[in-house]
Amino acid sequence: MEISVLGPGLQTVLFHQSPTCFLSIPYVSPSSTRSRNTQLTSATTLSGEDHTFYGPPNKKSTIKVQKRHSKSYKERQAAVVEVQQSSDLNSALARLGKMLKVQDLNAILRHFGKLNRIQELYQLFQWMQENGKSNVSSYTSYIKFVGKNLDAVKALEIYNSIQDESTKNNVYICNSILNCLVRSGKFDTSTKLFDQMKQDGLIPDVVTYSTILAGCIKVKHGYPKALELIQDLENNRLHMDSVIYGAILAVCASNNKWEEAERYFNQMKKEGHSPNVYHYSSLLNAYSVGGNYKKADDLIQDMKSAGLVPNKVILTTLLKVYARGGFFDKSRELLNELESLGYAEDEMPYCLLMDGLAKAGQIHEAKQVFDEMREKCIKSGGYSHSIMISAFCRDGQFQEAKKLAWNFEATFDKYDLVILNTMLCAYCRAGEMDSVMKTLRKMDELAISPDYNTFHILIRYFCKEKMYLLAYQTMEDMHNKGHQPVEELCSSLMSSLGKIRAQSEAFSVYNMMRYSKRPMCKALHEKIVYILIEGRLLKDAYVVVKDNAKFISPPVIKKFVTTFMKSGNINLINDIMKTVHGCGYKIDQDLFCLAILRYIEQPDKKDLLLQLLLWMPGHGYTVDSTTRNLILKNSHLLGRQLIAEVLSKQQMMFRSTINTSR
């Protein structure tokens, strides 16, 4: 059929087996031989488009070819449009698919992708695979569009389903899937996959590095990772380009690294890249944390002399520098300038000034800016409320904070995690239980998951209200979600739970701290042992003592052993003695007495008593006369003969140890 499309005049040329003809076969994934064959046919058909394959130069024939060729091109173009517009994709493909080349199908694929026509995207790609009309570019685009439609998992599945190794290592395909992961916030997955790809033979290029670097901007601890990537890039003899510089500058800015940002900025200039407004903006932003207005002003001058005009973002960022630096007169002046330029129509510059004032302790002045915004009817998305509510909370003005939170709810019907946390904080501090519960229900309705801050606010509040079990449950939730509460909060909750006799909950809080990655305060071990003794959770106490004896004071160890001898599991008595002794604790005579009393009460444990008596002398202990008499008095229960033997043996052994040590 291809022949009929191209016209009979070209048959000989097309089927003439010249070596160059093979060169025109595009790269095809060797994953399926079927794909290869079909590709070969279509490639042969297509090669007619390339005039270099038409043999010796012959002007006349070339023109002729071109003419015929453009006819087929037009037909194909028409078919592309028809497929794109058809209401039944599969039937259109059945009709027209065979005359379309892979690149035509790829164009259709991109067309569907750009219009988010996901269903057709899936269908078309499937058809292309089944008919052996897909290549590396098809995968690249397909993965990109599947990922763009927020289905990074699906995109990853597609990538993982690729069998052929060289396709899997293709840098375009790798970059495409890595970009999907980064954009959907799966940064860790992207870096792990990147490492795997390198191991499997990927040779990354600058695009690969800029893709991963982009992920470092939004992620915490992104800075060291970014440096590692830059190092890796240099080790691979690649050069940083303007895009890479843009990304690393943004990473520096969001990690408060102004010196490093400055260094990269100068380096890029030195290498002949002209910074654009984004590069300037990132560096300016890096200066804002330190409020370094002198550097910021110089940078603006530099920017102007490079012929760039400071835009709204640049000027707003400059305002941020002034406000963070506490230069409120300069900030106000710049805000006026922004107003006259029409750059202060939304709340952002006001927010920057307000936040700067509030953090400098000038709450009243911050509130004035807030009120000024209302007077000027500045558009607000709720940020200014959030800033003022936090400011009031920080300043201890909980009633004001609460009122503003209510005002937020009355004014806006839009919530996100930050405003919910801010409101929660205000309600908790003001003791508005109803509003707290209402806010939590709202959060649940909106399916906004609580974060570290939410949990902390709630736990603190429940503790303050003496609702310790609720605080405990909240902490358990927090822990299960993978957040580690700060130690002070754990420690205070642990003590409070101990006081209300919820000792096993207290122990559970202790374990949350114990098995977190952070080092914990040594005094907590002793604290929990005390609580566990109170709760008669002696087996748990034993575990803590065993693991942390060196942090536990002798009186508490003594209290533990005493309690254990009286009411702990009798089978563990000897173990406890040995362990505590092994930890360097000198066991008092009254403790042995207590243990022996337990054994006398339970004659079936006489073997354990004998073991203890035999263990003692070797470790510097012997029974005193009272205990000895006690044993002898009860020796009928234990076996007279045996007891007499063991006691005399103990005496002999003890004497010999004393003699040896002399």
Added chain:
DNA sequence: ATAGGGTTAG
């Protein structure tokens, strides 16, 4: 013949 980045607020 397909892949990449960057700016401001809670």
